[in-house]
Amino acid sequence: MIGSSVVVRTRSWIVLLGLLTAGAPAAYAADCPGHPDALGTSRTLVVDPREHPLIGTMQYRETLPLKDHEVVLTFDDGPLPKYSNQILKMLDDECIKATFFIIGQQAKANPEGVRKLIAAGHTVGTHSMDHPLTFDRMPIEKFEPEINGGIQWTSAAMTDPSKQLAPFFRIPGLMRAESVENYLISRGIQVWSADFPADDWRHVSSDRVYQLAIQRLEAKGKGILLLHDIQARTVAAFPKIIRDLKARGYRIVHVVPATAERPATPTTPVEWLLHPPTETTPIARWPRVPGFVFAQTQTLPAPSLADLNAQTAHQPLLPRRTRAQTDIASTLPVPGRDLFAIPEGSVEVLLSTSLSRRAATRLAMAAETPGTARGKTAKGKAGKPHAGRTAHAAPAAAKHGAQAKNIAPKGTAHPTRVATSAKKRA
Numbered sequence: 447m448i449g450s451s452v453v454v455r456t457r458s459w460i461v462l463l464g465l466l467t468a469g470a471p472a473a474y475a476a477d478c479p480g481h482p483d484a485l486g487t488s489r490t491l492v493v494d495p496r497e498h499p500l501i502g503t504m505q506y507r508e509t510l511p512l513k514d515h516e517v518v519l520t521f522d523d524g525p526l527p528k529y530s531n532q533i534l535k536m537l538d539d540e541c542i543k544a545t546f547f548i549i550g551q552q553a554k555a556n557p558e559g560v561r562k563l564i565a566a567g568h569t570v571g572t573h574s575m576d577h578p579l580t581f582d583r584m585p586i587e588k589f590e591p592e593i594n595g596g597i598q599w600t601s602a603a604m605t606d607p608s609k610q611l612a613p614f615f616r617i618p619g620l621m622r623a624e625s626v627e628n629y630l631i632s633r634g635i636q637v638w639s640a641d642f643p644a645d646d647w648r649h650v651s652s653d654r655v656y657q658l659a660i661q662r663l664e665a666k667g668k669g670i671l672l673l674h675d676i677q678a679r680t681v682a683a684f685p686k687i688i689r690d691l692k693a694r695g696y697r698i699v700h701v702v703p704a705t706a707e708r709p710a711t712p713t714t715p716v717e718w719l720l721h722p723p724t725e726t727t728p729i730a731r732w733p734r735v736p737g738f739v740f741a742q743t744q745t746l747p748a749p750s751l752a753d754l755n756a757q758t759a760h761q762p763l764l765p766r767r768t769r770a771q772t773d774i775a776s777t778l779p780v781p782g783r784d785l786f787a788i789p790e791g792s793v794e795v796l797l798s799t800s801l802s803r804r805a806a807t808r809l810a811m812a813a814e815t816p817g818t819a820r821g822k823t824a825k826g827k828a829g830k831p832h833a834g835r836t837a838h839a840a841p842a843a844a845k846h847g848a849q850a851k852n853i854a855p856k857g858t859a860h861p862t863r864v865a866t867s868a869k870k871r872a
């Protein structure tokens with residue numbers, strides 16, 4: 447098993463190191479014959495997988511070094527002739543270059559589909575052999591043949607010796623695991639997550655796919671869009687996505703892997719962050735504290751209270767009751783006992799909603815308890831006789847005695863509030 451995987455690995459290396467030697471021509475809107483309004487591809491970004499092995503902010507710290515309003519289109523799970531050919535035609539009509547992540551089984555069943563992508567100048571990476579959604583819990587004995595199977599069958603579909611697979615891999619279902627990532631990194635294969643999906647694998651309308659794609663792109667301002675060229679809803683949504691990309695001034699970037707003949711596009715590390723720290727992020731730019739040398743080591747005397755404008759002669763340094771507080775306390779009347787009485791009909795209102803039923807029941811029980819000094823009593827359900835207790839007195843009562851168990855402190859906060867709102871409705 448290990449011996450055969452070494453052979454596979456070596457073969458894959460040859461495949462991967464060959465890479466695109468002819469170079470993908472950068473198409474621009476002006477260069478799109480027969481389509482003067484084409485979106486076009488604004489630039490080609492050459493990346494070195496070994497320098498930035500994990501990309502896509504959905505899962506990783508880094509993403510492609512895109513400028514504001516730059517978008518990289520990616521399509522997974524193909525090729526499936528019925529839909530992939532339509533996507534391919536739309537990309538061609540717009541002179542857009544995208545990146546495709548091929549499933550080995552699809553390449554095996556439809557090698558012509560892979561050849562079409564290569565011939566059209568798109569970047570072709572892989573997406574495993576069978577698309578298992580268990581990469582996050584598979585041992586290397588399982589995921590290694592999955593990765594290699596996808597690479598082998600996709601490579602086998604390509605007949606043009608000048609064109610090679612890109613060492614780009616997207617984990618099926620984005621079910622990442624460190625072991626898988628480390629394995630791919632050790633082989634110089636770049637792991638592509640994404641910056642935003644459009645949920646086109648879910649049972650949503652094509653309009654929803656289009657909306658999500660644009661909304662999420664707008665939220666981040668740039669990034670890698672994850673789509674699937676095997677879905678009817680994606681085919682239906684794609685023209686609207688293209689239309690909006692044009693209207694909103696987005697530009698398409700084509701990503702290709704670096705080779706010996708084609709060095710990586712020069713970038714700075716900070717460009718691989720979706721939102722690099724700006725001038726307004728002071729923490730990263732704080733200067734070091736200068737190394738002052740203190741000639742004087744003499745300490746100053748402790749400050750006295752007089753230095754703080756304190757009136758030490760008459761008043762201690764404690765908060766005093768203000769005149770206003772004193773007045774309020776002396777002028778407001780003592781609240782009457784009927785302040786918390788429940789008006790006729792309130793309990794019925796409370797009982798009519800299930801949410802307030804328990805609170806209302808408590809109120810009714812409290813209201814009908816013998817011995818409660820109250821002018822009005824609520825109609826409706828009445829519980830067993832209790833010791834004198836009102837809704838108002840309940841919080842205090844709840845702290846004492848076994849009888850208080852029926853009215854928990856938490857619940858007692860509600861009757862007053864509910865009764866008040868019931869009053870307003872009445």
Ligand SMILES: [Zn+2]
Nearest residue numbers: 522523618619
């Ligand atoms: Zn997939």
